[in-house]
Amino acid sequence: MTSHGATFSPIKWAPAVQAGEQVQGVWTKELLRSDNGDSFTLLRIGHGTRFELSGSAVSRILVLDGELVVSTGDKQEQEKVHRSGAYRGLPADGTAVVSSPDRCLALLLNGARLGDPADDVFSPDGWHEWSPGQWSKLLLEVKLDDNFDERVVGLAHFEPGSVAPRHPHQTAHRFLFLDGEADDELVFPDGTRQTAHRVRGDFVDYPYPIEHQTFSKTGCTILFLHEPIAR
CATH class of the missing domain: 2.60.120.10 (Jelly Rolls)
Structure with a gap:
């Protein structure tokens, strides 16, 4: 990894x-x-x-x-x-x-399909709360239909004390931590668990099929990108 x-x-x-x-x-x-x-x-x-x-x-x-x-x-x-x-x-x-x-x-x-240019992706516009204390802003417009290939580019913001429960992805996904801190628990295919403390500037490439869950005591902002499914 x-x-x-x-x-x-x-x-x-x-x-x-x-x-x-x-x-x-x-x-x-x-x-x-x-x-x-x-x-x-x-x-x-x-x-x-x-x-x-x-x-x-x-x-x-x-x-x-x-x-x-x-x-x-x-x-x-x-x-x-x-x-x-x-x-x-x-x-x-x-x-x-x-x-x-x-x-x-x-x-x-x-890379392919990185989204449209914008003047300020960090502005307050365009954020959506998808779970308590967790917000996201997509930089690439996607349609969740039969043609969706997991390609996603966007920003995520964790409010202090919020958590993203353990979840899988269908492809590799990349995180660049832009601010704040978080604890990231990785779950490997053999059941092994590993916890890492993430801070501003940390970059992680999570290979498929690793699962993970993230908790932020302080709050944090992340740039994320999911690799598309090869077809």
Whole structure:
């Protein structure tokens, strides 16, 4: 099971490379690169630094902290400063120059069907209470019909003292803990149980068929993504 603790900390970053040369003031940290094409990579940009970012038209950038400017090369398009909560796409060719007037921490997501861009996914709009003390906001619109393949992308928020009871998933699912703390009990196929304490910046890839239950004493917010069923 892939997991990384406290990924937002200043350690274990790799200098970004462009045209074979290291780019001063830009660092990356790969969290996951799965066989089905999903990948999670953290991007840290220092003050005034510019970096050419390559992905695809379906890639998404989630600004976690600071300010990010995405330049598409279109002189008629005014550069816009994106702040925490911005969920942006890349141009059709998948290439853009990113910079920060101050500094920035962002998450680069690659994979199919990651949802529509939005100005602020952390805003109070669009949250739904699905269980006492537990809220969710989907970034990808889904239909729970016969064609549903488990692909879900969204945010979850636990109020202090709330719990998500033990539950299964049909595919692997990934969590990035954005704030707060939680205790996460994993239940393996052989019945073995393991409890882990999660904090801000922890990333976990729960492989199928692991089940788990989560309790948060302090409250927490999580970005989650479910791998689609292979068909």
